Structure formats: C-alpha cells, structure tokens
Amino acid sequence: MSAHPPLFEVRDLRVAFGRNGFYSEAVRGVSLQVDHGEVLGIVGESGSGKSVGMLAALGLQPEGARVTGSVKFKGRELVGLPRRELRALRGARIAMIFQDPLSSLNPVMTVGAQIAEAVRLHNPDLSKRAALDRAKDLLALVTIPQPDRRLQQYPHEFSGGMRQRVMIAMAVANDPDLLIADEPTTALDVTVQAQIMEVLADLQARLKLGLILITHDLGVLAGHADRVAVVYAGQVVEQAGVDDLFARPGHPYTRGLIASIPDMTVEKDRLFSIDGTPPALGRLPEGCPFNPRCVVAQDICRRETPPVRHLPDHSAACHFAFSAPESAA
Amino acid sequence: MTAIPSPRRISRPRWLTAPLIVGIALILFWLVATVAAPWMSGFAPLDMVGRRLQPPSWEHLLGTDALGRDVLSRVLHGARHSIPIAVTVVAVAVAIGAVLGALAGFIGGFVDTVIMRLVDITLSFPPMLLAMAVAASLGPGLENATVAMVIVWWPVYARLMRAQVLEVREREHVEAAIASGATRSRVLTKHILPLCWTPVLISATMDLGQVILLAASLSFIGLGATPPTPEWGSMISDGASQFYSWWVALGPGLAILTIVLGFNFIGDGLHDYFDPRSK
Numbered sequence: 001m002s003a004h005p006p007l008f009e010v011r012d013l014r015v016a017f018g019r020n021g022f023y024s025e026a027v028r029g030v031s032l033q034v035d036h037g038e039v040l041g042i043v044g045e046s047g048s049g050k051s052v053g054m055l056a057a058l059g060l061q062p063e064g065a066r067v068t069g070s071v072k073f074k075g076r077e078l079v080g081l082p083r084r085e086l087r088a089l090r091g092a093r094i095a096m097i098f099q100d101p102l103s104s105l106n107p108v109m110t111v112g113a114q115i116a117e118a119v120r121l122h123n124p125d126l127s128k129r130a131a132l133d134r135a136k137d138l139l140a141l142v143t144i145p146q147p148d149r150r151l152q153q154y155p156h157e158f159s160g161g162m163r164q165r166v167m168i169a170m171a172v173a174n175d176p177d178l179l180i181a182d183e184p185t186t187a188l189d190v191t192v193q194a195q196i197m198e199v200l201a202d203l204q205a206r207l208k209l210g211l212i213l214i215t216h217d218l219g220v221l222a223g224h225a226d227r228v229a230v231v232y233a234g235q236v237v238e239q240a241g242v243d244d245l246f247a248r249p250g251h252p253y254t255r256g257l258i259a260s261i262p263d264m265t266v267e268k269d270r271l272f273s274i275d276g277t278p279p280a281l282g283r284l285p286e287g288c289p290f291n292p293r294c295v296v297a298q299d300i301c302r303r304e305t306p307p308v309r310h311l312p313d314h315s316a317a318c319h320f321a322f323s324a325p326e327s328a329a
Numbered sequence: 330m331t332a333i334p335s336p337r338r339i340s341r342p343r344w345l346t347a348p349l350i351v352g353i354a355l356i357l358f359w360l361v362a363t364v365a366a367p368w369m370s371g372f373a374p375l376d377m378v379g380r381r382l383q384p385p386s387w388e389h390l391l392g393t394d395a396l397g398r399d400v401l402s403r404v405l406h407g408a409r410h411s412i413p414i415a416v417t418v419v420a421v422a423v424a425i426g427a428v429l430g431a432l433a434g435f436i437g438g439f440v441d442t443v444i445m446r447l448v449d450i451t452l453s454f455p456p457m458l459l460a461m462a463v464a465a466s467l468g469p470g471l472e473n474a475t476v477a478m479v480i481v482w483w484p485v486y487a488r489l490m491r492a493q494v495l496e497v498r499e500r501e502h503v504e505a506a507i508a509s510g511a512t513r514s515r516v517l518t519k520h521i522l523p524l525c526w527t528p529v530l531i532s533a534t535m536d537l538g539q540v541i542l543l544a545a546s547l548s549f550i551g552l553g554a555t556p557p558t559p560e561w562g563s564m565i566s567d568g569a570s571q572f573y574s575w576w577v578a579l580g581p582g583l584a585i586l587t588i589v590l591g592f593n594f595i596g597d598g599l600h601d602y603f604d605p606r607s608k
Contacts, residue, residue: 109523
C-alpha cells in the first residue's frame with residue numbers, strides 16, 4: 001500500500017463569530033485526524049466548541065461565522081469549497097447524526113419517505129420504489145423490527161431510541177466514509193443509550209466507517225473510541241489513545257473529567273465535579289484558559305499560554321504535563 | 330372493585346365545541362344559499378313583487394324594500410355575491426402573501442427587507458381607507474372591489490408566513506436535512522413549508538368573515554356592488570335611507586352578522602383543534 005492521505009484531517013481550524021466588526025473565536029485552532037475504520041472521540045463541556053467546530057468543518061457554520069484553517073477529506077480541501085460541491089459530499093460521503101432524534105426528523109413525513117429521500121438526494125436516478133426497498137433494508141440494518149410496517153409510520157409513532165436508529169439508518173443510507181455523531185445518546189434513557197452505541201459500533205465495524213463521536217461523557221468513549229481528543233475553550237487540550245488517556249491523563253482537565261465519572265463500586269457521599277464554569281466567548285483568562293478552575297495552577301499558568309507537550313501518540317497542552325506536580329486531582 | 334369514576338357521557342370529541350357546531354351550521358346554511366338561492370326564495374331578487382315598504386308578513390317574511398322587492402329573496406341571493414368574493418380574495422391573498430412571506434423568511438437579507446417594507450407600508454394604512462382608495466381609483470364594481478381587497482389583505486399573510494418560516498427553519502430537522510445534502514429549495518418545500526400552514530389556515534378562516542364585512546362596507550359607500558345587484562352592503566345602504574322601515578336593513582344585517590360569526594366560530598374551533606394548549 002502506498003501512502004495515502006488520511007480520511008479526514010483538520011488543521012488549525014478556527015471559527016469566529018462577529019458582532020459589530022469585533023470577532024470572538026469559539027474554536028481556536030483545532031487539529032484532528034481520523035482514518036478509515038477509526039473511532040475518534042471528542043469530549044468537552046457544553047459550549048467548548050466541539051459541535052460548532054465539526055459543523056463548520058462541513059460548511060454548516062451559522063450565518064456570519066468566519067471559518068479559517070484547513071479541513072481535508074481524502075486529501076480534498078473543504079474550507080472554501082463551493083456550496084454545491086459541499087452538498088454533494090454531505091449525506092453521501094460524510095454523514096451526520098444529531099443529538100436530539102425527537103426533533104431531527106420531519107414530523108409531517110413518514111419515516112420511509114424520509115429515508116428514501118436521503119437515498120434519492122444522492123442517487124437521483126433511483127426509482128421511488130427502489131429507494132423505499134433500500135429504506136426497508138436500512139431499517140433492518142439498524143435492528144428495527146417489522147421494517148415494512150414501520151416505513152409507513154410517522155416519527156411520533158416511534159420511541160426515542162427507535163428514532164435515533166432511524167437517524168442512523170438515514171446517515172448510513174449512502175455508504176458514507178465518515179460519520180460524525182454529535183452527542184448521539186445524550187437525549188436518550190441510559191438503557192437505550194447502550195443499545196444505540198451498540199448499533200453504532202456494529203455498523204462502524206461492518207462498514208469500516210471513520211467515526212467521530214462527539215460527547216460530553218467520557219464514559220461513553222471508554223468502551224467505543226480508539227482515540228480521544230479533549231476539548232476545552234475551543235482548543236484540543238489533550239489527545240491520546242483511549243487506554244493511554246485513562247491510564248496517564250496529562251492535563252488536569254482530563255483528570256477532572258475522569259474523576260467525574262461516577263464509580264459504582266465505591267460508596268461516596270458526594271460526586272466529584274470540576275469547580276467553576278467554562279470561560280465565556282471572548283473573555284478568556286490570561287495564560288492557560290483552564291487556570292481559574294485548575295487545582296494545580298501555578299503562577300506560570302496565569303501568565304503564559306502552555307505549550308503542547310508530547311509523548312509518543314499522546315499530547316497535552318499543560319505546563320506540567322507528564323511531569324510534576326500531580327499533587328491533587 | 331373500588332370506586333368507579335362517575336360515568337361521564339362522551340358524546341362528542343372535546344374539540345367539537347358548541348360554538349364550532351353553531352359556526353358550521355351557519356356557514357353550511359350560507360353555502361347552501363350560495364348554490365340554491367333561486368330555489369330557496371319565493372321571488373326573483375330583482376322583481377318588484379309587491380307594494381313598496383311592506384313590513385314583514387307571511388308572504389314576505391322580511392318585508393319588501395323601497396321598490397317593492399322581496400327582502401328575504403334578495404338576502405339569499407346576496408350570498409351568491411359575498412361568499413365567492415370572500416373566497417377569491419382570501420385565496421389570492423394567501424397565495425401571494427404565503428409565497429412572498431416564505432421567500433422573505435427563508436432567503437432573508439435584501440429580499441426580506443424589500444418584501445417586508447412593502448408589507449409595512451401597506452399595513453400602515455387603515456385597511457378600510459386603503460380599500461376605498463384603491464376601489465375608488467379603479468371605479469365601482471365588485472371585480473374592482475375584489476382587487477382592492479386583495480391588495481389590502483396579502484400583507485397580513487406575508488407577515489404570518491414569514492414569522493412561521495423563521496420559527497420552523499431553526500428546528501433541528503431542517504439542519505439535519507441540510508446536513509444530509511438537501512438543496513435549499515427542497516429544504517424549503519419539503520421540510521419547512523408543510524409545517525407552516527396551521528396559523529395561515531386559522532387566520533384565513535376568520536378573515537373570510539372580515540372580507541365579507543369589508544366588501545359590504547365598500548358596497549355600502551357605493552364603491553362595491555352597483556344597483557340593482559342584491560349585495561348586502563348596498564341593501565343596508567338602501568335601508569339606511571328608510572329609517573322607519575327597519576326591516577329593509579335588518580335582513581342583510583342579519584346575514585352579515587351570522588356569516589361573520591360563523592366564520593369566527595369555525596376559526597376559533599380550528600385554533601383549539603390544532604393548538605390544544607390554548608384553553
């Protein structure tokens with residue numbers, strides 16, 4: 001095999017929102033990479049810029065947002081690509097699943113018609129009949145029983161988990177290479193979450209999908225991701241293989257996130273949480289953006305932006321990554 | 330067995346309220362009159378069938394007017410003018426307003442500004458005054474009154490449609506459709522517009538009554554129907570000069586009252602049906 005470009009490569013992606021000529025950055029130089037058959041988890045708090053960044057990578061940024069940097073899909077630059085060409089990629093080669101399956105389906109179209117539409121958008125020559133047949137197969141693929149009957153039904157006749165399965169079916173309708181799942185299980189019951197993750201993981205393995213799993217739940221990633229990028233205040237603060245990350249977290253924020261996962265085996269009165277809230281857009285603290293909430297912050301953290309420190313296949317943006325002082329946390 | 334809840338007879342669905350039933354009955358009556366006026370009334374609307382200004386009697390249930398025409402027959406025939414005009418005005422106004430409003434809401438920017446300023450300008454005139462001005466400049470006649478009323482009415486729907494499109498386009502299924510590669514026109518026609526019609530439908534139903542009222546007003550001041558057309562507004566105008574023969578104006582007045590009431594009741598009923606939260 002010759003060297004080929006990675007499936008999806010983001011370099012120094014920046015997304016800024018302007019108001020009165022003054023821009024504030026929500027995504028501040030994110031670099032990521034996903035290959036065929038690989039699962040990348042992106043984890044971060046609400047408002048850390050993880051969704052906005054991925055949407056912007058596909059040209060789905062809100063109106064008035066400024067996107068710079070480079071996003072390459074199979075070596076092809078997506079930033080600045082004409083709308084028509086982006087549209088041909090979206091839903092065909094790159095598919096998305098959204099957070100809330102309750103509102104992500106059109107309430108006045110039958111499920112069958114919606115899946116068939118997703119198929120026909122990128123295969124205009126396919127007949128309606130053939131598209132519906134494909135829709136039926138897709139419903140079976142995501143383990144929805146009685147696909148024939150389900151095709152005729154409207155979204156309100158489906159449960160939350162079933163709707164998310166439909167969303168997944170629509171997403172893989174055109175055999176995409178890359179699937180971006182934006183908090184696919186957040187709106188669902190815990191028991192249903194596990195089922196949906198199973199369906200996703202199964203499809204990912206079978207179709208050799210590159211999968212980007214955006215979540216705020218590190219626990220979800222533990223079982224399903226190959227690599228994890230931790231995002232804070234619009235930047236990737238740590239990136240590593242999933243086992244490495246849990247074993248040797250280099251950034252105090254990551255350590256905080258890991259400590260926040262409830263441990264069922266230990267009796268505790270209080271659950272751990274990271275104090276404070278993420279900084280507001282355009283009001284970042286001096287130095288390291290995490291310093292006001294950091295339990296190991298020193299003077300240097302309030303003065304200087306930390307460099308990215310590297311281990312093999314592991315990087316963290318902290319002055320003290322992979323060294324001392326690991327006193328608290 | 331423990332206490333069984335006291336039996337409550339459920340004879341009709343909750344949304345089928347008494348006013349809605351009355352409204353449907355009233356409108357059905359006038360729809361029948363529109364089609365079957367010649368067979369329902371005992372006399373031709375333009376014939377002078379009796380002595381002038383007779384009070385109501387068994388022969389002329391609503392009396393006769395200044396020219397000895399049967400008021401009841403004329404009222405029934407009036408429906409044949411009022412209802413088709415109202416339907417035409419509302420249909421054309423909805424068509425124009427919905428298209429322009431949807432484009433304004435969906436495209437935004439310059440298109441939105443142009444369309445909405447046009448709407449603002451039109452709505453800044455009192456509707457009656459604008460209708461009078463347009464009708465007067467076009468000349469009397471029911472056709473010109475129809476055109477005038479469309480000009481007065483389309484901005485209402487444009488504004489309604491724009492607000493609705495602005496609301497629906499932010500919903501997540503629209504973003505999902507865009508993310509799956511749908512074209513802009515497809516997003517608008519398949520994923521936005523089908524969710525926008527409810528308030529337009531409710532408003533259109535109520536406006537049918539308002540348009541009938543406006544049409545009658547235009548005819549009343551001589552800018553709509555011309556004599557001897559049996560139109561309710563001009564009949565009331567006739568009655569206004571026969572003050573002591575109250576029955577001349579009573580017939581067409583009752584007609585307008587019942588039809589406007591009927592449409593309003595149905596509009597309210599639709600509102601409750603589609604939006605059960607508003608009680």
